[in-house]
Amino acid sequence: MNLFLKLSDTPLDIQSCIREVESPSCGGIDVFIGTVRDATQGKRVLRLEFEAYESMALKEMRRIAEEAFERWPVQSFSMHHRTGVLTVGEVAVIIAVSAAHRAAAFDACRFAIDTLKQSVPIWKKEVFEDGEVWVAAHP
Amino acid sequence: MNLFLKLSDTPLDIQSCIREVESPSCGGIDVFIGTVRDATQGKRVLRLEFEAYESMALKEMRRIAEEAFERWPVQSFSMHHRTGVLTVGEVAVIIAVSAAHRAAAFDACRFAIDTLKQSVPIWKKEVFEDGEVWVAAHP
Amino acid sequence: MQIDILTFGIARDICGGSRIRVDVPDDTTAEALKQHLAEQFPRLSGLASFLLAVNEEFAADNSLIRPGDEVAIIPPVSGG
Amino acid sequence: MQIDILTFGIARDICGGSRIRVDVPDDTTAEALKQHLAEQFPRLSGLASFLLAVNEEFAADNSLIRPGDEVAIIPPVSGG
Numbered sequence: 001m002n003l004f005l006k007l008s009d010t011p012l013d014i015q016s017c018i019r020e021v022e023s024p025s026c027g028g029i030d031v032f033i034g035t036v037r038d039a040t041q042g043k044r045v046l047r048l049e050f051e052a053y054e055s056m057a058l059k060e061m062r063r064i065a066e067e068a069f070e071r072w073p074v075q076s077f078s079m080h081h082r083t084g085v086l087t088v089g090e091v092a093v094i095i096a097v098s099a100a101h102r103a104a105a106f107d108a109c110r111f112a113i114d115t116l117k118q119s120v121p122i123w124k125k126e127v128f129e130d131g132e133v134w135v136a137a138h139p
Numbered sequence: 140m141n142l143f144l145k146l147s148d149t150p151l152d153i154q155s156c157i158r159e160v161e162s163p164s165c166g167g168i169d170v171f172i173g174t175v176r177d178a179t180q181g182k183r184v185l186r187l188e189f190e191a192y193e194s195m196a197l198k199e200m201r202r203i204a205e206e207a208f209e210r211w212p213v214q215s216f217s218m219h220h221r222t223g224v225l226t227v228g229e230v231a232v233i234i235a236v237s238a239a240h241r242a243a244a245f246d247a248c249r250f251a252i253d254t255l256k257q258s259v260p261i262w263k264k265e266v267f268e269d270g271e272v273w274v275a276a277h278p
Numbered sequence: 279m280q281i282d283i284l285t286f287g288i289a290r291d292i293c294g295g296s297r298i299r300v301d302v303p304d305d306t307t308a309e310a311l312k313q314h315l316a317e318q319f320p321r322l323s324g325l326a327s328f329l330l331a332v333n334e335e336f337a338a339d340n341s342l343i344r345p346g347d348e349v350a351i352i353p354p355v356s357g358g
Numbered sequence: 359m360q361i362d363i364l365t366f367g368i369a370r371d372i373c374g375g376s377r378i379r380v381d382v383p384d385d386t387t388a389e390a391l392k393q394h395l396a397e398q399f400p401r402l403s404g405l406a407s408f409l410l411a412v413n414e415e416f417a418a419d420n421s422l423i424r425p426g427d428e429v430a431i432i433p434p435v436s437g438g
Contacts (some may be wrong), residue, residue: 142363162371173438188368189437190366191366191437192364192366192411192414192430192432194414195411195414195415195430196437198414198415220437220438231437231438232437232438247429252438255437255438256435256436256437256438257435258416258435259435259437259438260366260411260430260432260435260437261435261436261437261438262366262367262368262435262437263436263437264367264435272369273367273371273433273436274436275367275406275407275434275435275436276367276405276433276434276436277405277406
């Protein structure tokens with residue numbers, strides 16, 4: 001089980017995340033990259049601020065990876081998440097999954113980002129010109 | 140419609156394919172990377188040889204991209220395919236798709252690789268220690 | 279017993295600090311602690327969800343809080 | 359009329375060259391040309407599929423081949 005997890009307050013490196021999952025016995029890698037969008041619901045975003053409950057976030061990230069290995073024939077799994085202040089265009093999360101065949105890589109990668117957004121204790125605040133809001137906090 | 144297509148007989152660059160689809164208005168990028176596996180059906184693969192009907196392959200690649208733009212709210216689409224002789228671990232194809240929201244990026248990227256494998260006139264020969272075979276040629 | 283509670287995101291804003299201390303009876307359950315917190319900080323009840331983690335795991339309502347446990351308020355997550 | 363036909367992959371191996379020339383009646387359809395090729399190169403019929411492209415588009419069986427068209431044999435593709 002090749003499993004790589006990272007929380008970092010400095011810029012993430014896409015190439016190194018992908019390199020972690022490359023292997024001669026894999027035929028397909030699916031990579032998801034989440035970036036900071038310049039607008040949300042029509043409002044201009046100046047920056048995002050990510051905060052993590054780091055020890056628990058890493059535990060939940062590991063749980064996601066382990067479930068991916070259980071459910072699909074995945075070869076390697078890497079998930080890097082950024083914390084701190086991010087400006088528009090910066091990378092907030094990278095998930096790379098390799099497998100012998102592509103279906104497992106796609107399924108596991110999509111499962112991983114969907115589940116991350118539901119269960120990993122990381123929070124983001126959107127900062128606009130006229131205020132700020134913790135995303136998803138209120139119904 | 141930001142659309143980037145490439146057929147190349149020299150090594151593909153993952154980072155530059157991804158860079159083509161990055162944009163401040165996108166929130167998610169899905170990337171598929173197809174690499175040369177060291178074995179197929181238990182037989183050791185020495186190398187792959189890719190051959191393309193280049194002008195038609197680029198037309199079919201464009202058709203796939205255009206269909207992706209029609210079917211999903213995709214922002215940018217890039218597809219790079221390698222030709223020539225590839226050794227184990229090398230990158231045969233990269234598809235990067237960006238969108239405001241991740242579902243479109245995942246759906247369009249997966250559609251693109253699935254359709255590429257069905258319709259783009261590119262052929263690969265697997266070379267083993269004791270022979271070679273054009274993949275999928277025979278029922 | 280006294281319990282130190284970590285807060286994050288909007289819960290930190292609501293509680294006014296990244297670590298708060300509350301005084302609850304021994305053998306308090308996660309559910310009872312949530313009720314206690316919701317009374318002390320009514321805005322927690324307005325969140326889309328409001329969970330507790332105990333020792334870095336999401337806590338079931340009936341799990342007991344023990345002295346020394348690492349307890350955290352988990353408002354709706356929004357990573358990625 | 360004489361038609362030059364591009365071949366790729368296993369079709370090139372079967373036909374013995376990356377460009378072959380066949381002699382067919384005027385107003386030949388893609389289907390008739392495929393039959394002609396299958397008679398001349400019987401191993402083409404053993405492929406999982408065997409299509410023609412005319413001017414870089416997959417050709418319908420009833421499409422007419424005209425002098426000067428770019429015709430290609432497309433054996434089963436296997437890119438990616």
